[in-house]
Amino acid sequence: MKPIMDQATRSSFDLRLPAFVTMMRESQRLRLATLVRLRWLSVAGQTAACVFVAWGLWWPFPIGTCLALIAASVALNIYLSISFPASRRLSSTAAAGVLTFDILQPTGLLFLTGGIENPFTVFLVVPSIIASATQPPLTTVGVGLLAVVCTTALAFFHMPVPWPHGMSLELPISYVGGLWFAIVTTLVFSSIYIYRVAAESRALADALSATELVLQREQHLSALDGLAAAAAHELGTPLATIALVAKEMGRSVPADDPQREDVDLLVEQSERCRTILRQLSSLSSSSETHLARLSVMSLIDEVAEPHRNFGVALKVETVERDGAEPVARRNAGIVYGLGNIVENAVDFADGEVIIRAGWSESHVYIEVLDDGPGFAPEILDRIGDPYMSDRDSTERNTGGGLGLGLFIAKTLLERSGASITFANRASRGRVANGAVVVISWPRDVFLSNRPANRD
Numbered sequence: 255m256k257p258i259m260d261q262a263t264r265s266s267f268d269l270r271l272p273a274f275v276t277m278m279r280e281s282q283r284l285r286l287a288t289l290v291r292l293r294w295l296s297v298a299g300q301t302a303a304c305v306f307v308a309w310g311l312w313w314p315f316p317i318g319t320c321l322a323l324i325a326a327s328v329a330l331n332i333y334l335s336i337s338f339p340a341s342r343r344l345s346s347t348a349a350a351g352v353l354t355f356d357i358l359q360p361t362g363l364l365f366l367t368g369g370i371e372n373p374f375t376v377f378l379v380v381p382s383i384i385a386s387a388t389q390p391p392l393t394t395v396g397v398g399l400l401a402v403v404c405t406t407a408l409a410f411f412h413m414p415v416p417w418p419h420g421m422s423l424e425l426p427i428s429y430v431g432g433l434w435f436a437i438v439t440t441l442v443f444s445s446i447y448i449y450r451v452a453a454e455s456r457a458l459a460d461a462l463s464a465t466e467l468v469l470q471r472e473q474h475l476s477a478l479d480g481l482a483a484a485a486a487h488e489l490g491t492p493l494a495t496i497a498l499v500a501k502e503m504g505r506s507v508p509a510d511d512p513q514r515e516d517v518d519l520l521v522e523q524s525e526r527c528r529t530i531l532r533q534l535s536s537l538s539s540s541s542e543t544h545l546a547r548l549s550v551m552s553l554i555d556e557v558a559e560p561h562r563n564f565g566v567a568l569k570v571e572t573v574e575r576d577g578a579e580p581v582a583r584r585n586a587g588i589v590y591g592l593g594n595i596v597e598n599a600v601d602f603a604d605g606e607v608i609i610r611a612g613w614s615e616s617h618v619y620i621e622v623l624d625d626g627p628g629f630a631p632e633i634l635d636r637i638g639d640p641y642m643s644d645r646d647s648t649e650r651n652t653g654g655g656l657g658l659g660l661f662i663a664k665t666l667l668e669r670s671g672a673s674i675t676f677a678n679r680a681s682r683g684r685v686a687n688g689a690v691v692v693i694s695w696p697r698d699v700f701l702s703n704r705p706a707n708r709d
Contacts, residue, residue, distance in 0.1 A: 290334055324363075366413050382394070382397050497528060503517050608624075674692070
């Protein structure tokens with residue numbers, strides 16, 4: 255049988271990763287129901303504040319106009335709730351429009367109640383934070399700039415702050431400038447910070463989902479032998495009936511009959527079908543010994559075979575043999591993870607990739623070395639992060655640049671109990687002479703194929 259995932263299968267899966275990531279991005283769009291609920295909360299807070307100041311403190315301000323602006327928010331919420339399902343996910347354009355309203359409406363209220371001198375001006379930061387957590391950079395920048403413009407306008411143009419009748423609040427110009435600077439810097443800092451955190455969280459979620467997809471595919475492929483045996487068992491009975499009827503027809507049709515040739519062909523093909531089904535029914539049991547368990551060298555041969563004959567010499571070496579060669583249960587995660595690392599080495603190698611294996615009484619390790627450009631020093635500490643760019647920015651390395659493959663390989667191997675280190679080989683001058691990846695398991699963990707406990 256072929257390895258669980260050969261080069262063609264791996265390549266076809268890699269081609270589907272961009273579509274998979276796009277699907278994940280679509281599922282992460284901002285839900286309309288989320289904005290509607292947040293706006294209801296805002297309406298409740300605005301109404302409570304206006305009512306308390308107007309009829310609790312009896313401070314004069316244009317309460318009617320303020321309530322009209324709050325009613326506009328209520329009307330928009332009712333319209334969105336009636337016109338669209340709660341599960342609707344907004345495009346970046348639609349989200350930008352809704353968030354724009356959520357900036358302009360409070361700006362109107364603040365204009366009527368003291369502008370930037372009103373302590374509630376800080377709430378203009380909220381739509382920008384929502385945009386930075388859920389929207390692409392262009393939308394985030396647009397919403398943030400609008401919030402800054404509105405904050406700046408409120409610093410110069412506004413009605414007096416509500417205050418006891420016959421009194422007024424006058425803040426020094428320098429203090430107002432400080433308020434403006436504090437609000438704008440808070441908006442910029444919080445937006446950048448939350449955008450980075452959200453982007454990393456989305457990247458990690460997408461990469462982990464892709465990892466699960468790889469494992470599911472490996473498990474489905476490894477289960478095909480069982481499905482084939484089940485199909486052979488179900489087809490065996492009707493095929494036996496067909497074969498019996500064909501033989502009976504062969505006995506009743508004379509040798510010189512014109513239909514004799516067709517009857518003989520029917521008997522021959524039914525026997526051929528029975529032979530094929532016998533092979534399928536024995537597939538699961540035969541693969542039990544050949545594929546269910548792998549020695550270290552068999553594992554390396556299976557991983558390396560799809561990457562040969564690509565213009566790069568692929569060598570396998572054994573550097574340490576302490577005790578019997580370890581033999582463990584097949585682990586789809588190990589096969590795919592090692593294959594991805596070897597494929598990466600072949601892609602970057604100038605002419606040679608070396609796979610070294612060794613085992614002792616305490617450890618099993620595999621090293622993958624290439625003679626390519628090596629890892630850039632500034633990214634060595636970030637190796638394995640999802641969506642990180644490849645080793646350098648040359649055209650040779652622009653075949654995706656998402657870093658998903660290496661992240662998936664690292665995640666799958668670590669789940670098997672391995673520890674992985676990435677480094678550059680011995681340098682010539684200031685130029686690295688290739689990269690080296692070392693995968694190491696405690697021997698008992700490798701033999702059991704159970705992940706080690708990690709703190």
